[in-house]
Amino acid sequence: MVWLIRTLIGFAVFVVAVVFAATWLPAWLNRVQVPVDYDDLQGLEGGKGLWLEPPPYRAGDVLAYRLGPGPDDVGFGVVVALPGDSVRLSEDRLLVNGEAVRPWSPYQPLRGLAELGPLTVPAGHWFVVSTRHQRDSLAHGPIGAERVLGKVRE
Amino acid sequence: MNGPFVSWSSGQRLLLGVALLIAGAVMLVAAAGIAWRAVQRWLAVGELRAAHAQLHRGRLDEARRLAAAAAERLPREPSAQLLALDPADPQAGERLRALASACERANDRHAVLATLGLLQALAGRAVDAPLEGTGDARLLAAIRAAHGERMASWRLVAGEDPPQRQVLLAAHTVLLRQALRLRSRDDVRLHAGALLLLDPGHPRAALLRPLLLALSPAAADEELVRAVAEAREESEALARTIAALVPERRAALTARWPGLAEQTP
Numbered sequence: 001m002v003w004l005i006r007t008l009i010g011f012a013v014f015v016v017a018v019v020f021a022a023t024w025l026p027a028w029l030n031r032v033q034v035p036v037d038y039d040d041l042q043g044l045e046g047g048k049g050l051w052l053e054p055p056p057y058r059a060g061d062v063l064a065y066r067l068g069p070g071p072d073d074v075g076f077g078v079v080v081a082l083p084g085d086s087v088r089l090s091e092d093r094l095l096v097n098g099e100a101v102r103p104w105s106p107y108q109p110l111r112g113l114a115e116l117g118p119l120t121v122p123a124g125h126w127f128v129v130s131t132r133h134q135r136d137s138l139a140h141g142p143i144g145a146e147r148v149l150g151k152v153r154e
Numbered sequence: 155m156n157g158p159f160v161s162w163s164s165g166q167r168l169l170l171g172v173a174l175l176i177a178g179a180v181m182l183v184a185a186a187g188i189a190w191r192a193v194q195r196w197l198a199v200g201e202l203r204a205a206h207a208q209l210h211r212g213r214l215d216e217a218r219r220l221a222a223a224a225a226e227r228l229p230r231e232p233s234a235q236l237l238a239l240d241p242a243d244p245q246a247g248e249r250l251r252a253l254a255s256a257c258e259r260a261n262d263r264h265a266v267l268a269t270l271g272l273l274q275a276l277a278g279r280a281v282d283a284p285l286e287g288t289g290d291a292r293l294l295a296a297i298r299a300a301h302g303e304r305m306a307s308w309r310l311v312a313g314e315d316p317p318q319r320q321v322l323l324a325a326h327t328v329l330l331r332q333a334l335r336l337r338s339r340d341d342v343r344l345h346a347g348a349l350l351l352l353d354p355g356h357p358r359a360a361l362l363r364p365l366l367l368a369l370s371p372a373a374a375d376e377e378l379v380r381a382v383a384e385a386r387e388e389s390e391a392l393a394r395t396i397a398a399l400v401p402e403r404r405a406a407l408t409a410r411w412p413g414l415a416e417q418t419p
Binding site for chain 1: 202203204206207210233261264265289310314315316317318319322343344347348350351352353354355363366367369370371372373377
């Protein structure tokens with residue numbers, strides 16, 4: 001009988017381990033490859049693999065997100081505004097809740113426009129910026145949760 | 155090793171064997187069910203991503219077709235159901251009510267109710283979706299008021315739930331139309347700018363930049379004319395709109411599109 005109990009306990013431990021692994025491992029083994037020719041965000045090397053973490057996402061986190069179905073349609077940006085924050089572009093500077101975002105490089109396609117916004121960042125969306133603005137929220141709008149792959153692990 | 159079983163009769167051993175076989179079969183069926191659901195979810199996530207990509211390219215029908223396929227795989231997933239929804243469907247309201255009551259998470263329920271409220275507001279009906287005290291309720295009230303002769307507005311209150319993207323997009327679009335109709339420059343600047351920040355990749359977003367350039371005192375007439383000309387087949391209609399809104403730009407636009415002189419009031 002002891003043998004039977006020992007076997008059942010071993011089986012129960014095995015089941016718990018499998019359920020735990022199935023629940024947590026996908027989140028902890030989430031990885032993304034930076035496209036080889038990537039140069040949109042300063043400090044990120046093209047071709048490098050990065051580990052990703054699940055939410056919550058806060059200001060200052062670097063998010064990885066999908067911009068299309070292709071393997072290279074991935075973007076990276078620093079979160080500057082959270083859902084409910086107010087974003088405004090004024091005199092080539094980005095203001096979040098009235099405070100200027102730093103560091104900041106002007107966005108050429110919108111140069112010459114004195115004032116843009118304010119826009120309230122919608123629920124389940126994050127406003128992200130990158131150095132060259134080719135794949136960030138200025139070019140693609142606030143990034144929705146359905147597109148976010150995770151935040152880059154430091 | 156086989157100690158406990160030595161004293162068992164063959165009938166008892168057979169019973170234990172059958173019991174373990176049944177337990178194994180049940181677990182196998184459960185594992186197959188979980189695996190099947192995981193595959194369905196994986197396929198649906200791929201279809202939803204493709205649907206969003208099509209949506210951002212302005213291909214609404216293709217986006218809706220992909221979302222409908224995802225919704226069939228995940229009937230209780232609100233994001234797939236919402237994207238697949240056809241606003242022209244007379245049953246859309248009832249389907250949204252049923253979906254809202256089936257939602258397990260409060261955020262999902264709120265998103266579904268906001269979409270229901272949006273359908274009602276755009277149809278000019280009273281909004282009966284329970285959204286009191288949220289940013290969405292204020293936006294929907296502004297959409298309903300946007301048909302009048304006074305410029306509708308709203309103010310989001312700190313601490314309130316942020317509005318849903320589809321409600322925000324609709325509110326800025328409807329209010330931009332009203333601002334253009336009423337020739338309210340400040341409101342045109344506000345709503346066109348917000349739309350350009352919210353959905354810069356939308357095909358019609360290219361029309362917003364010339365509108366905002368016209369309202370920027372620092373922008374030269376030549377730059378404005380160049381930007382309007384980039385709108386190609388829509389450039390003349392855009393020039394007419396700008397000439398009506400900003401009369402001081404009319405001379406520069408008329409020099410490029412002479413037909414405006416007779417058409418613009």
